[in-house]
Amino acid sequence: EVRLVESGGGLVQPGGSLRLSCSASGFIFSNYAMHWVRQAPGKGLEFVSAIGSSGGGTFYADSVKGRFIISRDNSKNTLYLQTSSLRAEDTAVYYCVKDFNSWHHFDYWGQGTLVTVSS
Amino acid sequence: EIVMTQSPATLSVSPGERATLSCRASQSINSNLAWFQQKPGQAPRLLIHGASTRATGVPARFGGSGSGTEFTLTISSLQSEDFAVYYCQQYYNWPPWTFGQGTKVEIK
Numbered sequence: 300e301v302r303l304v305e306s307g308g309g310l311v312q313p314g315g316s317l318r319l320s321c322s323a324s325g326f327i328f329s330n331y332a333m334h335w336v337r338q339a340p341g342k343g344l345e346f347v348s349a350i351g352s353s354g355g356g357t358f359y360a361d362s363v364k365g366r367f368i369i370s371r372d373n374s375k376n377t378l379y380l381q382t383s384s385l386r387a388e389d390t391a392v393y394y395c396v397k398d399f400n401s402w403h404h405f406d407y408w409g410q411g412t413l414v415t416v417s418s
Numbered sequence: 419e420i421v422m423t424q425s426p427a428t429l430s431v432s433p434g435e436r437a438t439l440s441c442r443a444s445q446s447i448n449s450n451l452a453w454f455q456q457k458p459g460q461a462p463r464l465l466i467h468g469a470s471t472r473a474t475g476v477p478a479r480f481g482g483s484g485s486g487t488e489f490t491l492t493i494s495s496l497q498s499e500d501f502a503v504y505y506c507q508q509y510y511n512w513p514p515w516t517f518g519q520g521t522k523v524e525i526k
Contacts, residue, residue: 334515343505343517343518343519343520344454344462344505344507344517344520345517346513346514346515346516346517349512349513349515358512358513358514359513360513360514361514394461394462399467402509402512403509404450404452404464404467404468404507404509405452405454405464405507405509405515406464406467406473407464408461408462408463408464409461410460410461411461
């Protein structure tokens with residue numbers, strides 16, 4: 300069974316940083332591209348960042364480019380999102396999402412971790 | 419960036435009735451379209467990929483159709499567990515992978 304478990308969210312002041320993690324199990328993590336998608340309270344889904352199966356090939360939404368860094372450790376089956384210079388508009392539930400293959404449709408989603416940016 | 423537009427924003431349907439949800443892409447995406455269902459407090463769940471292929475475990479009452487720029491998700495006979503928000507997403511031209519704004523299916 301595919302399982303994605305996010306952690307690292309919390310309350311942070313504007314300008315602060317957080318590192319989000321996603322622990323993956325139930326599939327061969329190193330074979331699949333992975334994504335982060337966020338959802339602001341009461342809003343829709345927004346792509347944040349993606350990374351290729353081996354860690355090469357990283358992509359970012361314009362809204363986070365230069366502030367967020369995606370990475371992965373295939374030896375630990377873990378995906379990361381390092382966030383910095385956080386703004387109020389970054390407040391959202393951040394979902395870890397598995398790609399069907401590499402750059403195909405999204406299939407499995409974690410339960411999400413809430414990031415709240417507020418003073 | 420490909421813009422995905424869903425309609426209507428809210429659909430009021432009685433249990434047992436048919437629901438038809440629409441999704442339009444700002445340019446052709448061939449059949450590179452997925453549909454997701456999201457219930458309150460839960461993560462999205464994949465329903466359909468390739469515009470018309472049901473994901474594993476998805477009931478046959480969910481059907482997807484379309485190609486190019488116009489797509490439809492049909493729920494043939496709504497069950498109580500189907501009341502949720504539905505999102506379409508294109509994976510033809512990326513980044514970014516883009517989603518529609520969602521259609522809420524509510525009980526009439």
